Amino acid sequence: xxxAGLFSGQGSQYVGMGKTLSENFTLAQNIFNxxxxxxxxxxxxxxxxxxxxxxxxxxxxxxxxxxxxxxLLAAMENKVQFDAVAGxxxxxxxxxxxxxxxxxxxxxxxxxxxGELMFAIGEQEPGTMAAILGLEDDKVxxxxxxxxxxxxxxxxxxxxxxxxxxxxGNAELVRRSLDVFKQAGAKIAKELPVSGAFHSPxxxxxxxxxxxxxxxxxxxxxxxxxxSNVKAIPTRTSSELRQLLIExxxxxxxxxxxxxxxxxxxxSKFIEIGPGKVLQGLVKRTVExxxxxxxxxxxxxxxxx
Numbered sequence: 001x002x003x004a005g006l007f008s009g010q011g012s013q014y015v016g017m018g019k020t021l022s023e024n025f026t027l028a029q030n031i032f033n034x035x036x037x038x039x040x041x042x043x044x045x046x047x048x049x050x051x052x053x054x055x056x057x058x059x060x061x062x063x064x065x066x067x068x069x070x071x072l073l074a075a076m077e078n079k080v081q082f083d084a085v086a087g088x089x090x091x092x093x094x095x096x097x098x099x100x101x102x103x104x105x106x107x108x109x110x111x112x113x114x115g116e117l118m119f120a121i122g123e124q125e126p127g128t129m130a131a132i133l134g135l136e137d138d139k140v141x142x143x144x145x146x147x148x149x150x151x152x153x154x155x156x157x158x159x160x161x162x163x164x165x166x167x168x169g170n171a172e173l174v175r176r177s178l179d180v181f182k183q184a185g186a187k188i189a190k191e192l193p194v195s196g197a198f199h200s201p202x203x204x205x206x207x208x209x210x211x212x213x214x215x216x217x218x219x220x221x222x223x224x225x226x227x228s229n230v231k232a233i234p235t236r237t238s239s240e241l242r243q244l245l246i247e248x249x250x251x252x253x254x255x256x257x258x259x260x261x262x263x264x265x266x267x268s269k270f271i272e273i274g275p276g277k278v279l280q281g282l283v284k285r286t287v288e289x290x291x292x293x294x295x296x297x298x299x300x301x302x303x304x305x
Contacts, residue, residue: 001290004227004267005082005098006283007069007091008274009253010061010198015050017275017295018068021075022048024297028071031104035067038108043067058122058195062090062115063108069094069274070104072294079303084225084234084267086258088279089158089199090114092229092248098273099222101241106217113213114249117206118196126171127197129157130178133164134187137256140165143184147177157199158253161285166192168200199252207249214246232257234265256286263287 022029022044032044046055047064054060069091087095090111097107121127132140137159144154144167154169154177167174167181174191181189197203219242225234228244232254235241259270259282272279272293280291294300 007087007094009088019048025075059119086227122196
């Protein structure tokens with residue numbers, strides 16, 4: 001049975017994540033301690049104690065999710081071997097790290113920078129995102145093209161599962177567009193509580209600065225297949241993984257396509273590594289497969305029974 005490791009993205013965080021994991025697994029605690037030292041502030045305290053308003057700030061959410069996922073991997077002690085990995089948006093950094101292409105410290109520094117840059121853009125350029133449920137992909141793409149102008153843009157940002165797409169763009173245009181999607185047949189068209197227009201052209205200034213850091217960071221060829229958000233096809237080549245991470249910030253997350261491609265390539269078991277069950281739900285709505293998740297110390301302890 002071929003297995004894929006899936007790594008959660010922004011929005012799946014919760015106060016308390018990693019607390020009991022760190023208390024019960026020394027290897028996980030070491031990851032949290034190392035992260036605090038590298039970042040120069042206690043991201044562990046934000047994960048364990050909150051407050052929620054701080055943890056949901058993009059500049060903190062992203063390193064918090066990354067450290068939690070890396071702590072889970074450390075605690076698992078290679079008890080599960082993956083044939084391929086993928087991560088949803090921010091989770092792609094965890095996936096690339098898990099595949100051996102990026103070191104933990106280098107990946108953490110890129111994630112922290114990414115979070116800071118995306119947070120700053122959100123402060124400077126009012127943008128938002130909205131969930132559109134019940135419309136076909138092509139219909140959403142067409143409507144976004146028709147709604148965008150020379151001064152305002154709305155684009156598909158996340159293809160999460162069949163009939164579940166997130167759009168992103170200038171805040172006022174996205175809000176005005178909700179009724180248009182509903183009139184076109186969407187069952188739900190709802191703005192999301194985010195701080196910016198992620199995976200849209202509005203992230204271009206952040207992409208330019210992130211690209212410089214990525215180009216100056218050493219990447220190795222991956223030891224297993226990495227399915228990128230941008231292309232939804234497997235690669236192991238260091239130069240391609242580097243370029244795809246740069247493109248990812250403004251490009252849509254092709255998650256539906258990624259899950260389908262993995263299944264078509266023989267993956268029959270999907271394992272979510274990270275807080276909550278968001279990705280497990282998306283996989284269930286996309287393919288027939290075995291689906292499990294690891295989030296807490298209780299989940300990890302089952303590996304040692």
